[in-house]
Amino acid sequence: MQYCEANFDGLVGPTHNYAGLSFGNVASFSNANAVSNPKEAAKQGLQKMKALADMGMVQGVLAPQERPDVAMLRRLGFTGSDAKVLEQAAQQAREVFLACCSASSMWTANAATVSPSADTADGRVHFTPANLTNKFHRSLEPQVTGNILKATFANSRHFAHHTHLPDNDHFGDEGAANHTRLCSAYGHAGVEVFVYGRHAFRHDLPKPVKYPARQTFEACQAVARLHGLDDDSVVYVQQNPDVIDQGVFHNDVIAVGNQNVLFYHQLAFHNTQAVLDEIRRKFGDNPLHFIEVKSDEVGLTDAIKTYLFNTQLLTLPDGNMTIIAPTECQENSTVANYLAELTTRDTPIKSVNYFDVKQSMRNGGGPACLRLRVALTDNELAAVNPNTIMNDTLFSKLNSWVDKHYRDRLTEHDLRDPQLLIESRAALDELTQLLRLGSVYPFQQG
């Protein structure tokens, strides 16, 4: 049997904007109110997807969500026509209105946690959408995310879809951004590493003081239980609370793993040595590479600014690994030099490819935030909705779709425009036909 790791990237939605919604995410806060370009953002994402498909990777697309979320605004007491709801909300509750306009579903590393069939008790691929409770704008996502995942991985023999965890801070779950799987080959049972920021029920244990810890230990345990993972193949790791307080709001801002490589910053974890020992013990005898970046090689500030660790670490068809990095890494000489030197070392990482995803970076989302990894066997891949897999035809169709529907400039004022809602729904309706997803959006369900 053949195995692969597919990357499913989130398509940037037509309302991509900068609203400063994510306290603790430095880029989001510092770009609040900047003018966005949804068309460019969507195209930057498509370019990355196409380039990975051209490298021989299996690349999929996950549809964006319906925004503004008029249904949520109605639930919060705004009434009348859609236009009236938008106008009242924008005037009376600006922050709530902006939260209901965010295109944040584009960061599909936060869509769900995925466990491949090689790790699960029933031999199916398991998906749990993340509840994203810590930020109101992101807590709007899990229901429709679940719909989109079910329409993309629509085969109950191979794919198990769980309901997101309870919508409560005690079970705060940010999905795959805090989950890494290490394995000797994608089809072999691996070690699933869950990273949390705090314990929900224990107040005596360390936690950040300035910024929120979005993910809890209890959420990680619940997902591992739902997926039927074996305790001997799971490691729970606490993120270093100090780095959360410096702007590392997800683990994938400070560490990334692939197969037998864990690439991380010296300050990433609490009790690092114990973490590494447990991973090594559970991983077994096969070779395992811990690539630790020391603070005197790349300081935390540079790592956060350039998103050195929010890179995709991919195994190419020739067996070598490559790093997919944002151009911010190339523009910083310390980081660029580090990466150049890394490819000469005796590790599986042999090359670096840089991509311009600046529209996403300004909201704190790098290449790794934009993708959800799904390791699949050939049979499972054959059961994935084929219309969501990137190739020349889909690339050209999606580019034309973006050209037809997306604006190239969006300000806060534009978000109030009822015409934008009409345009966005028309775009998404067409997209669901293009990707053959069925009716996944509230506006399609009457």
Ligand SMILES: NCCC[C@H](NC(=O)CCC(=O)O)C(=O)O
């Ligand atoms: N994995 C990357 C996620 C980035 C995301 N940013 C945002 O939602 C910013 C939205 C805004 O500020 O307009 C977040 O913080 O969860």
